[in-house]
Amino acid sequence: MPLLGLLPRRAWAALLSQLLRPPCASCTGAVRCQSQVAEAVLTSQLKAHREKPNFIVKTPKGTRDLSPQHMVVREKILDLVISCFKRHGAKGMDTPAFELKETLTEKYGEDSGLMYDLKDQGGELLSLRYDLTVPFARYLAMNKVKKMKRYHVGKVWRRESPSIVQGRYREFCQCDFDIAGQFDPMIPDAECLKIMCEILSGLQLGDFLIKVNDRRIVDGMFAACGVPESKFRAICSSIDKLDKMAWKDVRHEMVAKKGLAPEVADRIGDYVQCHGGVSLVEQMFQDPRLSQNKQALEGLGDLKLLFEYLTLFGIAEKISFDLSLARGLDYYTGVIYEAVLLQTPTQAGEEPLNVGSVAAGGRYDGLVGMFDPKGHKVPCVGLSIGVERIFYIVEQRMKTKGEKVRTTETQVFVATPQKNFLQERLKLITELWDAGIKAEMLYKNNPKLLTQLHYCESTGIPLVVITGEQELKEGIIKIRSVASREEVAIKREDLVAEIQKRLSES
């Protein structure tokens, strides 16, 4: 360890105290575990950095800053999404960024290890929220709310291996809409699908398809194929990977890693190839294996009703009953769905290509009951718009087209060709601001006129007002259109009215 020779005395002491800890629970006890050594080295590095302050300036792994360019695209997309949620009568709400660790434990299945925990600083054990659904269920139970239609836009955090190229980060935004309450079957569920269609159409991302299935059909299919009940959730997780992995590899995972009998896997393989419209629902009612399973029949019955409502909503042709859809999270109990964008086929007759999930959701009737001391249930159904994926797609398209966005909304620039004219510019811009007009000027006593005009062109400000000694003497002011470079002189006292007239015309 040649590194240690460079450490100051206090850092040495800290490192030693770290190394003197006993091995962690997951070690054999004979050898100190890698993570402890890594932690000790890290701590000592941090101490060293403090004394020599040339550490690397960066954002944490898997995270990034959002520049003004990003923010403009996001604001536009989020506005459209939130408008749709409000059009459907949803209320807004928010929850803390972190929850008690117990609140999140055992809600997410195989993914639970990806939670960010907070350091124990002598208080409660806390973790950053992993999605917005579990906090919503906790909120309902805690406040004994039996009925609520809400949306929630907020950040969530997952310690996944970041693959930044695909636009996946460890910190990302979720946009959720959920309907909690005991209602007649499939009416809120159908509305969730309607909302997904409205948003995806509104965003003009191209053609899309929403795959629909039901957890009871998935479980019924597993039972009918001979999967032991104890393996249901594990096999469900494997099936969920079918959109990223070939059947061959998923089959291998189920048989080799999860101990499923090969003939059982093959029976599942027959089902997960099936997708279609309401006619496939009818067909599955007749399926010799599924029709024997009570759960599967319940799911099929609900799907049939769902398709009836989707037809009335005018969106049935966007929906595909797909037996390969399983959804990874543990808490779903009924209908589940996932929207995918379809790339335009390159040649006629080709199958449309799946370019990834952009929205998903489902019914979770048991989650709220997990937080209620008496286990009282509140049935829920909801959806999450994959806005990060959508931000990424829209940004890529703009890049391809060479589109630029304005990152400010400034309408008027206050300029002068005159030296020592700061006072007059300050008075002018005050008038504009006080009238609610978005205005800027340069923070210089004597800027050059060319610099001022160039600033307007590069930032897209449409209008310039120009003043100088001559104008001041004559009681006039000039308004210049940046695009046409035309200038007109108006009376000084008409400034605000003239600007407002021009802005309302454009």
Next chain:
Amino acid sequence: MPLLGLLPRRAWAALLSQLLRPPCASCTGAVRCQSQVAEAVLTSQLKAHREKPNFIVKTPKGTRDLSPQHMVVREKILDLVISCFKRHGAKGMDTPAFELKETLTEKYGEDSGLMYDLKDQGGELLSLRYDLTVPFARYLAMNKVKKMKRYHVGKVWRRESPSIVQGRYREFCQCDFDIAGQFDPMIPDAECLKIMCEILSGLQLGDFLIKVNDRRIVDGMFAACGVPESKFRAICSSIDKLDKMAWKDVRHEMVAKKGLAPEVADRIGDYVQCHGGVSLVEQMFQDPRLSQNKQALEGLGDLKLLFEYLTLFGIAEKISFDLSLARGLDYYTGVIYEAVLLQTPTQAGEEPLNVGSVAAGGRYDGLVGMFDPKGHKVPCVGLSIGVERIFYIVEQRMKTKGEKVRTTETQVFVATPQKNFLQERLKLITELWDAGIKAEMLYKNNPKLLTQLHYCESTGIPLVVITGEQELKEGIIKIRSVASREEVAIKREDLVAEIQKRLSES
């Protein structure tokens, strides 16, 4: 420890392994420290809870959920604040919720212990952001940005003793506006004060005052009074408490806890009572002690220029030069300011009462350089609106006045007195949604008309469309105004146009 008898075997094992750890570095070694025992007990309790899932359902200490009622008030206030930032040409941006711990270390002075650290899960050492200013400075240095006017609205986290009664939480929202770049003196600084005035006037919170001072005047005053330079920041922290503590107590802290000579404290005491307008600036230029100090003179010169610009902005009467203003954070280097609301005096002649700070900021010319490998500086000045305090004041006022807010924006409700009329309602509401109209209906096959109308009244929906067999047969539909209870029949095909007409009139 009678508790332990109740623990399941696995929890026992975990507790034992915790107790067998050596004492932490801050202990004497002889006795196990309190925090380790507390941690071990907590861990065992968590295990126990998992097996008996009746843990307390709550939000973490010092945090809370934001209900739809809260969100409506927030949205309105944030809209006004952000509009003002945009009116002054600011761009939006965002940074991750957490930063490398090193990024935040040694930026906040005495408060640094209040940071939330993330658990070391085998990666980088991370902390939740403590404000939006340090991440902004890190962003500028990392991207070598030399000039930027940006706003940032986001959550920050501080492990303060929460005093929930006063509306202070450990998670709270900050709204910052900053101008980075090398400009002519005091022009951006004056704009920051103008923005504070526009926002506080716009929010109609009542009369307010902005206290202004300069760190160079504070330091000059300390030097002139005989404070040793090594104690400048510590004494500054004490002075910062003058808005919450009496001079007597602040003096005690400086003398007894921070080792200041009593006569030095008394000299400071004379200055911190001074406040006034630009005439006080002139007076301080003549002060026998301050006028000997180069730093103080620089600060006074800048304040004089600042007042000139504030007069042109029409806000000079809102500003008070106040020698007791010090600001707690370490990073300020020049002008500092803090806005306070003034309660209406109960009797003529009484001094207006300070009800707390609602906005603050200042100049920090050295912070960006701390992140630059070569120490290149980017001068910055900015402000933060204390929106949590403002949310609280507005909510309290609404409560006092008995004002209620609508938490949804629904414009039209689709109702029927008829049984088995779900299909028609679904078709109707689809038409409304597809026309961009905000519409709701009950998720029941056969809701009672009274229930439907009651829902509209209780949630403030202004219009109801009512359909039934008779209406369907005649090709008409009824529109009902919830407020007046008037109903008119219109042609079915005119529905959307008629609704839009009524909504644009209201």
